[in-house]
Amino acid sequence: MITLSGFLRCRTPEESQTVSHYLPEHQQLSRAEAGCLSFSVTQTADPLVWRVDESFTDNTAFALHQQRVAGSEWGRKTAGIVRDYKMSEGYDYG
Structure with a gap:
């Protein structure tokens, strides 16, 4: 399992508004991905900081997610927003 957690750190209220505007579609598409x-x-x-928590079944699923995001409207519109993330690889024993 691959997990990513951390923060989007907006510098301005406008950046935070961009996150808010494009987030619903981004979340919907991400949650529908195989392996999410x-x-x-x-x-x-x-209001300028957003908590991010993601988990994917494996490296392949996470890589495909990253590839989709890079070409998405979310990826383009939020590219300049500071990302403060930590990734870890582990197993889900739940």
């Missing part, structure tokens, strides 16, 4: 176990992006108490 969970996908959550939520605004924190700081």
